[in-house]
Amino acid sequence: MSNPSLLILAGDGIGPEVMAEVQKIITWYGDKRDLQFDVSEGLVGGASYDAHGTPLTDETMEAAQNVDAVLLGAVGGPKYDVLDFSVKPERGLLRLRKEMDLFSNLRPAQCFDALADFSSLKKDVVAGLDIMIVRELTSGIYFGEPRGIIEEGNERVGINTQRYTESEIARVARSAFELARKRGNKVCSMEKANVMESGILWRDVVTEIHEAEYSDVELSHMYADAGAMQLCRWPKQFDVIVTDNLFGDLLSDAAAMLTGSLGMLPSASLGAPMANGRPKALYEPVHGSAPDIAGEGKANPCACILSFAMALRYSFDQGTEADRLEAAVEKVLADGVRTADLLNDEGVTPASTSDMGNAVIAALDASL
Numbered sequence: 389m390s391n392p393s394l395l396i397l398a399g400d401g402i403g404p405e406v407m408a409e410v411q412k413i414i415t416w417y418g419d420k421r422d423l424q425f426d427v428s429e430g431l432v433g434g435a436s437y438d439a440h441g442t443p444l445t446d447e448t449m450e451a452a453q454n455v456d457a458v459l460l461g462a463v464g465g466p467k468y469d470v471l472d473f474s475v476k477p478e479r480g481l482l483r484l485r486k487e488m489d490l491f492s493n494l495r496p497a498q499c500f501d502a503l504a505d506f507s508s509l510k511k512d513v514v515a516g517l518d519i520m521i522v523r524e525l526t527s528g529i530y531f532g533e534p535r536g537i538i539e540e541g542n543e544r545v546g547i548n549t550q551r552y553t554e555s556e557i558a559r560v561a562r563s564a565f566e567l568a569r570k571r572g573n574k575v576c577s578m579e580k581a582n583v584m585e586s587g588i589l590w591r592d593v594v595t596e597i598h599e600a601e602y603s604d605v606e607l608s609h610m611y612a613d614a615g616a617m618q619l620c621r622w623p624k625q626f627d628v629i630v631t632d633n634l635f636g637d638l639l640s641d642a643a644a645m646l647t648g649s650l651g652m653l654p655s656a657s658l659g660a661p662m663a664n665g666r667p668k669a670l671y672e673p674v675h676g677s678a679p680d681i682a683g684e685g686k687a688n689p690c691a692c693i694l695s696f697a698m699a700l701r702y703s704f705d706q707g708t709e710a711d712r713l714e715a716a717v718e719k720v721l722a723d724g725v726r727t728a729d730l731l732n733d734e735g736v737t738p739a740s741t742s743d744m745g746n747a748v749i750a751a752l753d754a755s756l
């Protein structure tokens with residue numbers, strides 16, 4: 389059987405720096421766990437614009453469609469702010485998400501015990517937190533028509549349309565229920581069925597899918613505004629939260645910050661199953677290209693490393709190895725290794741990007 393394939397698009401700014409640490413980990417899995425990947429590399433974002441005049445070439449797009457998973461670093465930077473909207477670095481990422489039809493965006497919010505003091509919430513509220521927000525990513529108000537700014541009488545009117553089809557809701561609901569079965573077996577669906585028809589349909593379809601296919605999973609419903617409050621009050625009540633594109637954008641950012649640093653947050657975007665049964669998938673850290681620290685060896689590679697752990701779990705059926713990698717990151721943090729973003733104390737010398745990567749490799753070695 390051929391090895392699973394992985395396309396690496398390191399991108400811009402700190403993207404290549406954090407990805408270099410993931411490459412070491414991929415090599416480790418080949419050497420020490422006999423887990424080989426066919427790794428190819430490509431350009432995305434500003435790096436692709438510099439080389440080809442476009443943030444994503446057709447060849448790279450095609451390569452992304454034909455691998456088992458794509459791992460992306462980050463795109464963007466001030467150098468590209470002057471570019472026309474159509475060739476801005478972010479357009480490369482948006483094209484990947486759109487053409488791969490990655491409708492289910494998984495954003496875990498997990499609080500490692502060693503970092504519980506870093507949250508703006510009390511330690512007992514966040515210590516041990518492990519929730520997953522599933523955000524619908526390809527429809528809803530960011531894409532609905534009509535949209536635009538029109539003249540009406542003597543003033544301008546801004547218009548966006550929230551629109552969901554049953555099938556769009558059903559597929560992201562299934563994705564959330566499937567995930568819940570592999571975790572705490574609980575789904576909370578969030579919408580605004582009290583004031584929005586699209587919310588009423590959302591609640592109906594999630595309930596129908598639950599009754600027909602996933603009655604073994606515990607399902608609850610919550611209005612998204614109440615959900616935002618509950619996320620800050622007692623986030624540990626949740627396991628999987630499924631919600632639409634707009635509410636998911638807000639709720640996942642809020643949940644992310646429960647856990648402390650942007651440098652720790654991975655994500656996955658999944659699409660429909662391919663011929664081999666694996667979902668189309670793109671894994672990336674939540675953070676951007678961090679131009680303020682790019683090239684200085686200060687970036688925390690954990691978000692990118694944990695994104696690779698998600699790839700092991702969701703694309704490569706390597707749940708045990710994903711657990712091993714996550715445990716290695718947890719051990720390194722418990723041992724006190726900290727990049728600058730995880731330090732409040734100016735008197736302590738921070739670990740560099742490669743120090744952190746090497747510490748994770750050492751923890752992986754120790755796990756054998």
Ligand code: NAD
Pocket residue numbers: 402406461462463464465466478481650651652672673674675676677678679680681686687688689691729
């Ligand atoms: P950012 O996430 O790049 O940085 C925000 C802050 O967090 C900065 O102070 C940065 O130094 C810090 N930070 C981020 N990641 C870190 C890490 N791994 N380790 C340590 N510190 C880290 O967001 P921004 O500054 O708003 O955007 C910078 C550029 O990135 C922009 O061009 C933006 O469009 C782009 N961006 C890209 C993505 C993506 O590729 N998915 C996401 C967000 C922003």
